[in-house]
Amino acid sequence: MKAPFAGLDTLATNDWWNRANNPIINLKVSRDSVIAFGIYTVSNNTLKLGAQFFPLYPDEPRDVRLEIKRNDTWEILQTTKINELGWSAVFKITDWDTTKDYRYRLRHGKSASYEGTVRKDPIDKKEIVLAALSCNSNKDRGMREKYVNNINHQDPDLMFFAGDQSYDHTEHTAAWLKFGLQFRETFRHRPCITIPDDHDIGQGNLWGENGKISLTKGGSDGGYTYHPEYVKMVERCQTAHLPDPFDATPIQQGIGVYYTNLSLGNVDFAILEDRKFKSGPEGKIPQQGPRPDHIINPEYNPGSIDLPGLKLLGDRQLQFLDQWRQKNTGSLKAVLSQTGFCGGAHVHGKATNRLHADLDSNGWPQTGRRKALELIKKANAVHIAGDQHLATVIQHGIDDYRDGPWAFIVPAIVNDYYSRWWWPEDEKAGTDPNTNTTLPWTGDYLDGFDNKISLMSYANPDNTSQGAGYGLIRFNTQQKTVTFECWPRDVEVDQPTAKQFEGWPYTVSLN
Template identity: 35%
Template sequence: MNRYRINRRSFLKYAAAGFAVSSVYFIKRTSAATNLQPVQGLPNNLTRTWIGRSFWANRLQDWRLHQGFIECLAGDAGDEIRTVSLLTRELIPGSNAAQMSVVVKRLTDNGGGFCGFLIGGGGGQLDYRAAALVQKASGIGGGLLCTYDGHRLRFREHTSEQRPLQFAELPSQQVGSINPVTNLDEEVLLHLDISPQPNGKFQLQLTASQVKTGQVLGKAILKNVADASICGSILLVSSPYTGQAGARYGFRDPRTGGNKIAARPQNTLGPILGTMYSLNGKVLKVLAQFMPIGDTQARVAQFQYRSTNGAWQSGSEATIGVGYTALFRLTNWNSTKDWEYRIVYKYQTLTAYYNGIIRKDPINKSLTMGLVSCTIATARPLDSGIGKPELPNAELLGRYTSQNIYFPYSQLVQNLRRHQPDLLLFVGDQLYETSPTLKDTSNLVLDYLYKWYLWLWSFRSLTRNTPTIVLVDDHDVYQGNIWGENGKPAPNKDENRGGYVYTGSFVNLVQRTQCGHNPDAYDPTPVLQNINVYYGAFRYGGVSFAILEDRKFKSASTTQPPILLGERQEKFLEAWAQDKQGVRAKVCITQTVFGCVATDEDRRPVINNYDSNGFPQAGRNRAIALLRKAGALVVSGDQHLASLVRHGINNFTDGVVQFSGPAGGALWQRWFQPAGLLPNGGSTPYTGDFIDGFGNKMRVLAVANPKITQKYHVDNSFSKSRNLGDRRLKSEGYGIIRVNANEYAIECWSWDIDPTSTNAKQFPGWPYRLPFTQV
């Protein structure tokens, strides 16, 4: 036996790369493990939800770091295949060898279960962030399980779409009869050898050894494994047996070696996940989102800034509070030039930084805005469901493929960046409560943060350097629809009766994490349940912006009299309409469209879409009149159907123009396909004068329908819902609004089109140019 010790040089190296490092310690190891490198040293004197920079836990609430161990907290029936991804390690193609090891121990003595490695997550075809999500339900790209249950070493499949929770054992060669581990605290070293075979395939050997004595407890060998089956992410696994409550496991000291495993130190995450900021004149607000650090760790972060290559200056300090966020507000910001900034977090002898750029206020140029909404992480959940195509002409969305996992929206982010936006507008449904995993109300905060972190992880490369405005919508607060009724609690948690299903503190947490950095509210007085508000105005790039909260004051359809914006927001719009000095244009940012731009499968106006702001009509007309008085262009999202309309009150064109952008990626589909030609139509189909199901008049100027008709979907959908995951059959993407010298230029792009390519085309009907004189 060899005794392995982390030397001082290795200790310092991994301290720098891993943020937190455990004390140097000795353990007995097999000789095969002595040359492996630690993934990350972990402190043995902390308890926290966040494990460390090199790890991603599925889900947050299912794992913790405790006294040096990565402990699984989920062992109930239904808690199969809880995983922790090794973010900085990846199995890559090629006929090379690989090794990995980890020390495990069983944490509970009730029921059965297994632990080990899951290799080949995503099949080597996914962005590392998407491949880090491989977990419970098996499916295409799900990888291979290499497991130990205290009695036997097994290899199990994780790729079945038809039996997603079976994890069938693969025939393997057992070397010797395993000696079962009986003591709860007894530590076992699992070691996996991956060796190339002469036939181009690989042999996997999984060995279990007693840490204390070095005794080999057993081995299992799996031969003729295809390279494609093992390339991809590497994850640790703890699982009870299917459908049963059972074992939970803890892990420490994961290590890897061999040329088949690539080290990716750039993939670390945390303790600062990302930032967002807004600039309103001399007021700068910056929100730093942290991972769930420990209760005993420092709770103060610092904002520092400098001009290019200058010395760092201290801005202010902020407490890391609700939602693990730190909010900085600076009131005398010099917005005439660019500044570098960084968030600084210190804990004991360790310091972490997160850098970005505060752009100067672009007063003397065309202002370009990016408009994004409705970004679901996955089309199918990763913890349930049998795989099958949704329609006869749809493809199977393999669970761990890019067809199903939209996160991290790499192409959308890349293409949006190519427009070089000056301002980002994310106008709602940044997440969906049922994706990538089903809603877990038993630990609502961590379940929300798990999903929110995915959004920020996706878009942080944009938000760290570009001012960002975020609106909270229904799915963000875990509701399918919301009519907030001034913040009241929903009776019996029935969202259809108006109000909020979950507590005011939860709503405030969502708002804090998503839009705590927004410009200051017009009137910050909270509504019922002490729920904060954020509607208000700001100026940027010589443009005056209004932010509305459609949902918070709106009443349910059964409430009399029905309310839309409410007295407070109407008062705000009246004041904003008067504020025109030094303003070259006005833009109102809101959650959804002031009309019901939708038809049913019989091509008639939809009559019951109370989720739209076509209802109530009286409130809708007052809002349009106030926005018309302000001379504003209105932008929104929510409906998953991109549209550009000129609203009407007394006729079809005496209101404002509103651009409702496409979904970034969503399931629920809407169509606008009225029967026959509409009066005063344009050059593209389904445009012209239209009266919606609430009697509202509008002129539809452009619309981006799904690529199949609604009737085809209704007649052929196997699920009998309006959901559609196959992105080839949808029209999803983002909007671009340019405020030029004398006009608005409104663009609508598909998520997968490079806007800089020679033949790049937008959705039919766009771009649309709206002169200021016609607003």
């Protein structure tokens, strides 16, 4: 199959076997190892399982078999085709038995196989645990053994990768395979949510604007830079195993959507697409800095950029949130997305680069932020995301301080290339600071958009892990509390001396 795009995914398309060795990953694996990993979710008695392959040679079969083990015997459940763009396949099994664990096996040809476990629904557990990670920079191409060992020791019920699994912008398949080899032992035996962010689809920033074509370097005019089939390939590899979308109607250029919900135990997760419908700033608002998306003028009027017609989540996702909040009202609820609903960092990239406001964050447009937070609050949900390279715990304000939902932005997996700092310019604590931590700058603040936020914890990159790590979220379904844990990259959690970042754990009540 000839790729429909040029200069993209070159390592895994067309006559890929003629390519020279690359710095990302060896694609010419032994033929009994062509199945790189499986990844799955189960929700509403439906199993969705993705199979990710290394590139196949022209004479190799293009189908993959899914088997499960019953009474010590492997049974074929389904056979499906492998898509040569991205080399992935997806299985969908309805009426799945969620009351017990099942061993599964993916088979290809005569010798290739991959095994894992589909876990039973932990409906009887009092505490559901989610591990959350994002920003897997290619500045460190090593394996992630410590992350894997720590997470498996803590044994969460569900994995969540919030975006930027790939930073090799034009070579997603190779980078996605690398990510899979780094982290597959965290999701071989448990369900996993992965959602792509801007770097995954090849852009430094993304304002999707309903799928239009971006014509500006950096994408600040809104839309997608690269060929729609490349974007669709990325989303297919990373999201086809999620529950079916709430509304599968494609956006412009035929690009799909994946926003949906997943119920696990007594917790209901809404999965959003922060960027897909968001308006781009260029040409729409007065520019306040050297880039259309960076505001460096602290004297500007925040109302001047909150203009009618600007979108954040978009009408379709707001409708989804409104319906989701009214269902499963007895469950604890969480919203999962790429980034935070405020400007939660003052310094970007290096210590001398202070931004007053960053339009890449979901703090803008402010009216769109308000609409989203009102629905998340009505759902009595917490928000969990990544992207910011700066771990924070924030309670949002909508009309007043502390009247909105709680949010936990988890740290970057690798954080030594573009760090961020929470560092108020006056170096003063806000009103009503968090007295349970030695962190100096907590309490009530206005962000660069005049959004009210109450900052309770933050992990600046002034530590041995450089602020890198992951989040662990514990949902106590009986006490109706959620505990945010934040673990540095360099700790070993099974050691008695292991400590979280200063300011964590942090527990909030949803009663």
